[in-house]
Amino acid sequence: MKQGTFLSCINTGTIAITLTIINFFLIISLNLGHVLNMWRKDARVTLYLEDGLTLSEITQAKNRIAGFNEVDAIRYISQEEAFLLLKKNLNSSDNLLDGFGTNILPSSFEVRLKEEILTFKGLENFVAKIEKVKGIEEVNYDSDLISGISTFFTVFKVGNLTLGIMLSLATVFIVSNIIGLSVYARREELEIMKLMGATNFFIKAPFLLEGLIQGLLGSLFSLLILFGIYKVFISKMGLFLNVYLDGSDPLFLPLNCIILIVICGMLLGIFGSTISLRRFLKNKWA
Numbered sequence: 001m002k003q004g005t006f007l008s009c010i011n012t013g014t015i016a017i018t019l020t021i022i023n024f025f026l027i028i029s030l031n032l033g034h035v036l037n038m039w040r041k042d043a044r045v046t047l048y049l050e051d052g053l054t055l056s057e058i059t060q061a062k063n064r065i066a067g068f069n070e071v072d073a074i075r076y077i078s079q080e081e082a083f084l085l086l087k088k089n090l091n092s093s094d095n096l097l098d099g100f101g102t103n104i105l106p107s108s109f110e111v112r113l114k115e116e117i118l119t120f121k122g123l124e125n126f127v128a129k130i131e132k133v134k135g136i137e138e139v140n141y142d143s144d145l146i147s148g149i150s151t152f153f154t155v156f157k158v159g160n161l162t163l164g165i166m167l168s169l170a171t172v173f174i175v176s177n178i179i180g181l182s183v184y185a186r187r188e189e190l191e192i193m194k195l196m197g198a199t200n201f202f203i204k205a206p207f208l209l210e211g212l213i214q215g216l217l218g219s220l221f222s223l224l225i226l227f228g229i230y231k232v233f234i235s236k237m238g239l240f241l242n243v244y245l246d247g248s249d250p251l252f253l254p255l256n257c258i259i260l261i262v263i264c265g266m267l268l269g270i271f272g273s274t275i276s277l278r279r280f281l282k283n284k285w286a
Contacts, residue, residue, distance in 0.1 A: 001210055001213065001214075004182055004185075007178050007181060007182060008210070008214060010174075010178055011174075011175050011178050011179070011211075011214045011218070011269070011272075012214045012217045012218045012221065013218070013221075014171055014174050014175065014218070015171055015175070015214060015215055015217075015218025015219065015222070015265055015268055015269060016217075016218040016219070016221040016222045016225065017222075018167045018168065018170070018171040018218075018222075018268070019218065019219055019222035019261060019264070019265055020222045020225050020226060021163070021167060022160075022163065022164045022167060022168075023222065023223075023226055023253065023257075023261060024226065024229070025156075025160045025163065025164075026160065026253070026257070027226065027230070027250075027251070027252065027253060028156075029156060029157060029160055030251050030253070030254075031250050031251050032153060032156065033153070034251055036153060044110050044111065044112055044141075045110075045111045045113060045123070045126070045127075045130075045139065045140070045141045046108050046109070046110055046111075046139075046140040046141070047065070047108055047109040047110075047111060047130060047136050047138075047139055047140075048106045048107075048108045048136070048137050048138040048139075048140065049061070049106060049107045049108060049109070049135055049136065049137060050135050050136070050137045051106065053107075053135050057134070057135055058076065058107070058135065060134075060135075061109075061133055061134065061135040061136065062074060062076055062109060064133055065109060065111065065130065065133060068126070068129060069114075070113050070114055070122070070125075070126045070129075071111055071112075071113060071114070072112045072113055072114045073111070073112040074109055074110070074111050074112075075109065075110045075111075076107070076108075076109055077107060077108050077109070077110055078107050079104075079105055079106065079107050082105040082106070082107065082108065083104065083105055086105065106137070113126065123141060127139050127141070168268065171268050171272070172268060172271050172272045172275065173272075174272070175211065175214070175268065175269060175271075175272025175273070175276075176271075176272040176273070176275040176276040176279075177276065178272075179207055179210065179211060179272060179273050179276045179277075180276040180279065182207065182210075183207065183276060183277060190203055203277075204273075204274075204277045207273045207276070207277055208270055208273050208274065208277075210269075210273065211269035211270045211271075211272055211273030211274075212266050212269050212270050212273075213269070214269045215265040215266040215267065215268050215269025215270065216262065216265060216266050216269070218265050218268075218269070219261050219262045219264065219265025219266065220262070220265075222261065222265070223253075223258060223261060223262075226252075226253070227252070230250075230252050233250070234250065
């Protein structure tokens with residue numbers, strides 16, 4: 001590595017750039033997932049009741065809905081309470097509701113669902129069950145928003161995985177060819193070692209160690225770049241993002257991801273070296 005500093009820097013930089021791009025999108029994915037989980041905790045489904053239901057019928061409907069596996073909590077909102085909530089939300093227009101009675105809004109159930117079923121398909125299945133409950137006139141939930149978020153998140157994760165695979169393959173190709181140049185430059189030395197009885201592993205070990213070190217350095221440089229981008233981003237956009245993240249800062253990579261990135265960087269270096277050496281040894285001493 002000391003003799004071929006330029007080539008070593010190219011390998012290390014290639015691994016660093018690849019991991020930086022992949023993990024940049026990973027950080028975005030983590031924060032999107034965080035926002036989605038926060039939304040799931042606050043998500044509600046409103047069930048509007050038919051007019052003229054007796055207290056017994058309301059209680060019966062509430063108990064049946066509360067018994068569904070998807071339901072985490074259910075709350076009954078009477079017509080009077082709904083009117084007061086509306087009036088509270090319109091506090092800047094106190095006179096707007098003057099002359100209206102407290103029965104202009106329907107009574108309803110506000111249902112909080114368990115997080116694990118808060119997908120578009122899960123909500124559709126739940127709504128289909130709710131529509132069979134006697135006394136429920138209308139179900140209100142943001143179906144388009146939920147569908148859009150779920151689709152976008154799925155496409156984003158698949159796209160990130162595809163990009164990661166493509167960049168990793170390109171990195172292995174570049175690393176293997178650059179290390180191949182190092183092997184070719186030492187071909188006479190390696191041939192002499194082989195003639196003196198050196199095993200393939202003895203010949204390959206320094207190059208594998210070189211790939212491992214380059215991968216380690218590349219992954220560490222990648223993490224430093226990402227952390228620098230993260231800190232600059234926080235300083236510029238932190239206050240704006242706090243609105244969407246419930247007052248908390250955007251997430252950085254957790255410790256287990258950092259360890260995995262370092263391991264992946266070393267594996268990229270080792271794998272590139274292995275391909276190059278296998279090709280060289282096969283051609284020379286097949």
